[in-house]
Amino acid sequence: KAGVTQTPRYLIKTRGQQVTLSCSPISGHRSVSWYQQTPGQGLQFLFEYFSETQRNKGNFPGRFSGRQFSNSRSEMNVSTLELGDSALYLCASSAGQGLNNEQFFGPGTRLTVL
Amino acid sequence: KQEVTQIPAALSVPEGENLVLNCSFTDSAIYNLQWFRQDPGKGLTSLLLIQSSQREQTSGRLNASLDKSSGRSTLYIAASQPGDSATYLCAVKSGSFGNEKLTFGTGTRLTIIP
Numbered sequence: 001k002a003g004v005t006q007t008p009r010y011l012i013k014t015r016g017q018q019v020t021l022s023c024s025p026i027s028g029h030r031s032v033s034w035y036q037q038t039p040g041q042g043l044q045f046l047f048e049y050f051s052e053t054q055r056n057k058g059n060f061p062g063r064f065s066g067r068q069f070s071n072s073r074s075e076m077n078v079s080t081l082e083l084g085d086s087a088l089y090l091c092a093s094s095a096g097q098g099l100n101n102e103q104f105f106g107p108g109t110r111l112t113v114l
Numbered sequence: 115k116q117e118v119t120q121i122p123a124a125l126s127v128p129e130g131e132n133l134v135l136n137c138s139f140t141d142s143a144i145y146n147l148q149w150f151r152q153d154p155g156k157g158l159t160s161l162l163l164i165q166s167s168q169r170e171q172t173s174g175r176l177n178a179s180l181d182k183s184s185g186r187s188t189l190y191i192a193a194s195q196p197g198d199s200a201t202y203l204c205a206v207k208s209g210s211f212g213n214e215k216l217t218f219g220t221g222t223r224l225t226i227i228p
Contacts, residue, residue, distance in 0.1 A: 055212060
């Protein structure tokens with residue numbers, strides 16, 4: 001079974017631009033979560049989607065948004081990029097919205113904002 | 115607010131030694147605890163998942179324990195190998211239903227010296 005895939009793997013953008021990241025979960029998984037990882041803040045939860053609905057959201061500004069499609073693939077969008085948005089963005093999938101489901105992570109998208 | 119701490123931040127041990135990594139969390143009302151490893155610039159690999167009702171889980175040379183009442187977990191690695199060198203992260207799932215999320219520790223960077 002293929003793992004979680006994320007595209008692109010690397011991105012370089014300039015301040016003020018917007019970016020869209022994509023995540024394909026493990027086949028059969030319906031829950032997708034997004035995380036931001038930076039050296040200073042570590043891993044922080046962005047949001048979770050299940051069956052095309054956002055069911056949970058972390059403490060990030062409205063510039064960070066996402067969506068999930070009927071095939072469970074998810075996209076994350078960041079508008080009006082700031083230097084501080086440079087980070088490794090990770091997505092994780094799990095089988096369902098059950099509280100005890102194991103999360104499986106993708107390789108991440110490295111975003112650099114200049 | 116859940117907070118997860120991992121001490122030490124870095125650890126170096128000679129090959130072949132057994133070692134213990136520590137994880138502590140402030141809110142004992144958790145659903146599960148998951149240990150991950152992360153290689154430089156890569157995503158997270160799930161190692162072990164312990165449900166809140168369990169005391170320990172084992173996989174190969176790895177054994178993770180959970181003491182929910184004291185807010186602690188340990189990851190025991192037996193007969194360490196150079197390939198075990200990585201950053202190890204623990205994460206706890208907690209929060210009210212519909213608002214649960216994974217909270218990560220800052221990790222322990224492990225170096226196995228050949």
